[in-house]
Every structure is written in structure tokens, then in C-alpha cells.
Amino acid sequence: MAITDPSMASSWSPLGPGQSSQLSFCPSLDATKLEEARMLLSGMDYSRTTCQDEDGDTILHIYTAKGLRECAFAAAERLRDVGRLDAKEHKGKTALLVAVTANQPDIVQDLLSLGADINACDVKGQTALHLAAHYGFPRVLQVKQKKYRSMTPLHCAAISHGVTMKALSATGLADVNLQTKAAEKLSCVQMLLSEGASLLSQEIKSNKTVLHLAVKEGNIDLVRYLLRIPLPNMKDFVNMKAHGHTALHMAAGLHGNPHQEEILQLLLSRGADPSIRNLENDQPAHLLQSGLQGEQVRCQSVRQPATPFNFYQGSLANHNFSLNL
Template sequence: MSPKYETSPTGVNHHQLSPPAPVSQNTTALFPTAAPENAPMKQEFLINQQMQYGFEYPPLQEQRTPSPEARMTLFEWQIQQEARKVEGMSLEQLSMQDSDGDTFLHIAVAKGLRALAYVLSAKMAGSGFLDIKEHNGQSPLQIAVATNQYLIVQDLMAHGAQVNTRDSWGRAPLHVCAEKGHYLTLQSIWKALKGNRELIDVEVFSYDGLTALHLAVLSHNTVVKDLRNLQNPCIFMTTELGQRKRMYLECIKILLNMGASCGTKDQKSGRTSLHMACEEANVELLRIFLDQPTMLSIVNVKVCLFHDKQYIYGGFGNTALHIVSSLANHNTQAEAVKLLMRKGADPGVRNLENELPSQLVPEGPAGEKVRQILKGKHVNA
């Protein structure tokens, strides 16, 4: 049986079904001639139309007062229809799980059936089954996050779905949003949290030792690298990569607004989000991070390795300035060095192998320009 939704951190396979179409209220298309605006003439026109076509119009006053059904939104109408279908379902049926551990709610969420998911979650909210997990450790809320169903996320959280939960890969909903660039879903979570005044651990680590902000930065870096390495790029490729880059950037901004710190170290290499941005001389992210109020206490922090025996950027205990200075063939390297030094990065700090940033700079014209900047020249140029 094919998976109904995401079954691994690397891909999503789900079905999107269109919502039911609204019932048409348009009867004017039946007649070729429009009714006049003047009320007496309009009444005469309706009588003539009735005689000609045999269609009985209601009185004018009734036409001006729409019924409750006519005032419904499409979503409210859909909820009404779905509620009738499931009103007889028992709690036992609602909590029943198939061979994959899915309830009816999991499947409705995976297929994007918002109205049905709304009705089911409302019925399950008070029973303790709203956060029941399937075989990959994903609750209905986590399925909605993985499939980027941001309106369903909003509905589930309104009914009390727990956001501080992790799947079998150790990912919280924030991790999934950051990894996939689901900024609208992340925004829905943030708004729901503010509305409910619910607390969330923005710095929660995945089983890989990464926070959501770490994942968003690494994903943004990947797109920056892909753009830099494009050969003979076409408009489609650059546009697609540009859109992905903006999605990750929005996630990073939202996470920072939620309280994530770019100074938090990952649990394997000891890198901060600032260090990670420096690995690609990612000036777009550096400008954002270096404007954070806590940056003066972070800019000269050294990488502290917990498990690894070596670090690919040359030496233990590198600062952000060490990392940027060691890069080769990055056309934004000089700009990144300037940004760091303007915000207090110290070119006189040595790493644990007693190396200065200037000693890690590659040879060549580009390297010479970076050495001049490290000496304090052209920093403000």
C-alpha cells in the first residue's frame, strides 16, 4: 500500500483532494435580460418574466433578506455537511487505527480535507485522542505540518493539539517547518501560540543535535551554494532556487521573532547559526544575525567540538572570522569579513591550534584583499 503522507524526513507523498464545490445560487443566468434597477419597473419586469418562462419569483422583500444558508461561508457549509456524516461515530471508532497506525483524522489531514479534519478534531479534542500517533510517531498536527496544511494546523491548534511533540526522527513541528521551508505553517504555529499564550521550546534539539534555526540556516546555505555553482543557469532554475531561498529566509525571520538564538550551539560540532552562515559566506544571513542585540557576546565565540576529532575548516576552536577567512572561491568572502569586523569580530583571536584568521586565508588576489581587510583596511568601504 502506498504511503498516505510523509514516511521519512526526506520526502512527502500525499494526495490533495479538492473541497466540495459550493451550491450555485445564480438564477439570473437563466434569463437573457437583466431586471431594471427601479423598483416599480422591476416588479413589472418580474411579472412578465414569470408569465413568459413560468418561473415563480419570491416577493422582492424576500429576495433582499438572504437565508442563513446563503450567509454561510464555504468552509462553514462544508463543516455542516461533514458533521452530518460523522455525527454517529463513537469514540471507539474515532480512535481506531489501521495497520499504519492512522486514525480517520490522520487520513483526513494527509488528504487536505480541512472541513472533515475540523469536525473530527473537534469531536476528539476532549477525549485525549487528538494527539494520537501513527507508526512514525506523528500526530495529526505533525502530519499537517509535514504536508504544509497551514490552515489545518491552525484548526488543530485551536482545538488543543500539542505542538511540543516529536516524531520518530526526533523532529518537532518547528524542525520540519525549518527543514522544508514551510513558512506559512510556521507562521500559523506562531500566531496560534500567541493567541493561546502557550509556551513552546524554540531551542529544542532533534536527534541530530540541531535546533530548528540550525536546520533553516543549513537549508538556506544549500540553496546559496546551488546558486553559486550553477553553470549556464536558465530562468526557471534561478527562479525556483530564488523562491526556495526566500522560503527559508522567512522561516529564519519567524524563528528569531519566536525567540530562537543564533548563538545556540549544536550538540555535535558546537557550531552556532552564525558559524554555519559563515561556512558559505552567507551575507544575507550574516546581516540579519549581526543585527541581533546579543551579537557582541557571540561574534567571537569559538567552535567547541563535542564528538568530532577534526573540523573541516582547519583547526579546533575557530571563530566565525576564522571560518570565513579560510574559504576559497567565494565571491562574497570579502564582504562577509567586513560585516563581521564591523560588528566586533576580533582578527587577533587565535584558535586552539594558535592560528590567527589571517593565517588561514588562501593565496591569490582574493586572499590578499581579505588579508588587507583583516588588518583593518577598507573595513568601512
């Protein structure tokens, strides 16, 4: 019963911070509806209110997916009392994960206040923070950020922002809904970083940082944002490797991407080292495209002020693009 399509979710209107499970601290929780929900559950068969169906759903999963806040609250109280508040359905989602995916912030707040496990993950290893970052729900990210399994929520937010930016680019930058969603997802990245997420964190399987992810997808908005962050070790950050490739290697491989030249310039201006070689012994210049477009990138870069673009200089005819060859 867990919702996986955020387009089915209701609008975002979170409770304020510091609210507890007590009704007096939840002004938007309807007291009359809550009592009716409690009476409804008390009249049901006990197993129906505490057990799981063939898909693993509890009645709490069902109420949560439907956005029935008072019913979900009453069901959560019942399951909490029997130690089953974090029961998982067939995809490993607890009611809290369903609430996050369905963009039900009030129910998220209620479940957390009743003791739902913020660290619970589904069969894919996704936590509430991962899902909130993926779908671009910034207010859920006000809870403390932690690292989980293969990717951190910061990686999820960066990947999700990239997907939306690609969709936006495909529509000709005229889709207001996608523009709004892209802004929300970028705010997730910003919020995670403000809450202590590390730019230096690397995805376990690929060793990519958020900068690698942004550059690899040609996500110019995210690249600009990340490289504006004042880091004392910016040069180290820019030159981190993911399976041998620096962000500059990845930018050189953005053949045909309209933002390739700007990304190259941004990286070089922030200390990217063009002499670094990857596991194939290639420097970034070796990965630039051949043909007219590649020549244009090189020529445009050579025209720039001295230092950062020297790595393009050399014999263009012989494709000897690096001074360090």
C-alpha cells in the same frame, strides 16, 4: 501516510489570528461540508475513527495528509473526545506535524484550536516549529518560539535557507521558484528572531550559532543579514566558538568560495578577532588557502582601510600572516 515532500502540499493561505475551534470563528470552514463529514464519521465503525492502522496512522492523519479540511476537523473532534488527538504514526508524527509538513495552514490552525500539542515531536525530535522552519512556512512560525532538543527552529531555518541558496547558486540565480523559496526561508529566520529567538543560542552537538552555520556554508545573504542586526554584544557574538572555531576560522576555510573575501571583511568589520586560536592552535590566517587564490585574498584584504585587515599583513613569502604570531 505522513507527507515528507512539501512539493505535494497545497498553497499557503492561512486563517487569520485569534480564530478558535468554534465554526463561527472559522469563516473559510464550510459548514455544510463539516456536517457531512461529521455524519460520515458517525456512520463508520467506531474503531475505524479512533484507532490506528499498521503504519500508526489514524483517520485524522489520512485526512490531514490529503488536505481534506472539514473531514480532518470532524476526525480531530472525535479523537480529541477520546484523548487521542496527538496519536503518533510510525515516524512519530502527530496529525499536527503532518499538517505542517504538508503545508496545510488551515488544518494546522484547526488542530491547534482543538488542543493539539504544539510541543509534540517526531522520532527525529522535530517539532511543528522545526518543520515549518525547515520547509520555509513562515506563518506557522507565528506561534511562540521555544528551544527543542539538539537544534532550535532558528538553526533549522538557517540550515534550510543555506540549502536553498546552494541550489539557487547552482542554477545561476535564474530560478524564480528558488528565489521565492529562499526569500520565504529568510523570512522564517527574521520571524523567529522577532519572536524572541536568540542569536546566541548554540546547537547542542556542535555548539554552532546561526552565524557559524551561515559562514560555514558561504551563505552570504544570511551572513549579511545577521551582521546587520544591531546587537550591543556584537563582538561577543561574532567571536563565539563552535568546538574551538570562530566564524572567522570558518570563513578562512572557505577555499574556492566566491564569497569568502566578502565574508571575511564583514566579520572583521563587526569585531571578529584574528588573534583567537582554535583547538589546533591555529589562528584564522593559518587556514587560508595556499596558491594564487589565497594570495589574491590576502592582497585584496591588505589593500582595505587599516584596522580590520591588519591580520593579513606580514611576510607573505613566509606565510606569516598574523601580527599576533
